[in-house]
Amino acid sequence: MTAAVTVLKSVGDAPLRPDFDETRLAWLMQGVQANRFLPEPTIDSIFVGDGDYRAIGSEFLGHLVRLGGLLPDDRVLDIGSGIGRIAVPLTQYLTPAGAYWGVDPVADGVAWCKQHITPVYDNFRFDHIDVAHHIYNPKGAIKGEALRLSFEPESFEFIFMVSVATHLPPREIAAYIREARRLLVPGGRLFITAFILDEVAQRALPQRDPRLAFKREGEGPAWLVDRTAPLSAVGFDDGFFERVIQGLGLSLCLKSLGHWRGQKAAHYQDILVVEKKG
Template sequence: MMEINKLIPAPEIRNWTGPFDDTEYYLNLGKEQAEKIIQWLSIKPEQKILDIGCGCGRIAIHFLNYLNEQGKYIGIDSNKLLLSYCEDNISTVNNNFQFEFVDAYNGAYSRDGKLKCQDIVFPVENESVDTVIMWSVFTHMYLADIDAYLKEIHRVLKKGGLFISSFNLYNKFIENQIKTDKAYLNINYKINEASYTLDKETPEGGFAHDEEKIKDLYWENGFFIREIKYGIWSSKELAGEFHDCIIAEKLEDCLLPK
């Protein structure tokens, strides 16, 4: 069994992905999220996983003792520093864990990126992965970019494959929570009829998107939403996963919307 606590990066690396000065918090959060993903998506040890926005492997390391010799983990990210850490510390202990650079532009996290999200092709073959993970990625993307990524995710997922992504979903309840200062995140700058942001100067710093619009995008791109697990960002009185999570299944071609 791999000693996962030996794979915690230094603060200057892990803090790129969040406020993780606390080593124990970093380790436990990744463990909890990996366990939820495995349970919610019924991931088998022999499956192939694509982690979009893998960062420095906070979730990936907790699959080292779960996936078997047939299982494979592919992480992609736009941060070369974080990917180098993953390659030097995770791939070296298990070469079934591979990490790929995608030169994506993002106004908050990768301003030097050369590719618009709508022009990106994931370095993954068609219908080759069982599961796709996206944690804290769509929360930093415009709707048009989400639409483009959904198309790519549909391309790489096997038929019937599952996909989990985190969101801040905007609805009437959230609107009221923000207006009455009951939400953790004050996402109140309106960009258009379907999108709001924490910071009007750097919108990619944190988006909330209209829930019905997101549902429409999933359906239009060939995904059936199995479940939405609402997070606690909407209320200071709740406990649980912070962001909302959408669990979706790739539809068979005959079931795709016309």
């Protein structure tokens, strides 16, 4: 059985956004991995997870375009920009008419991006947000539930949160999605990665990633791997995101389940694409 890609909104048989050029996209992705002139942090400074920095960034460029519908001229907000793993590939995709803004609670990652990306790509900007997080910014002054970014309403066509919801409690996820709704233009998209505990994930197939032995936290909706470090990996009941999204008046365009659960899929984490109604 393979993980399904469920498209929940379309207009007739038309694509949700104009067709992208697959040949050009594949060429860009290969170029990102091969281009030795693109900036890359030292291995010991990468705090955004394991795996090859350049390869994972290139992979997500593909996901944002193919699944999210990211356009080259979009104004983009990266919530949880880390140390530029996705920003670097996007420098090769976004045009000067587009713009990228990354925000993150890890000051060192923001400083690296400002030093190595912005001087060459002046439409790429980065800000430190002092939001509290037990792992990434334990002394932060802002509670996640009170998140409000310093941008005007309807400033972005595209917002993404990659490996952010996988490290947040339920109430903070709702706050982040609410803030994304405020910042998106009508018709704008929010791209989220997550761990969704559907029936297949709960059965724990033998092929499932053994690092993600989730156990339900009380009555849910959260599932934790390590209760001593609860935000190291957080999963959620199937349907949790749909309830939050619907409650905020947003529409779920796509839900694509990842191969972390032991099923064949084109990506590791689960992916949701949300649209703000026009």
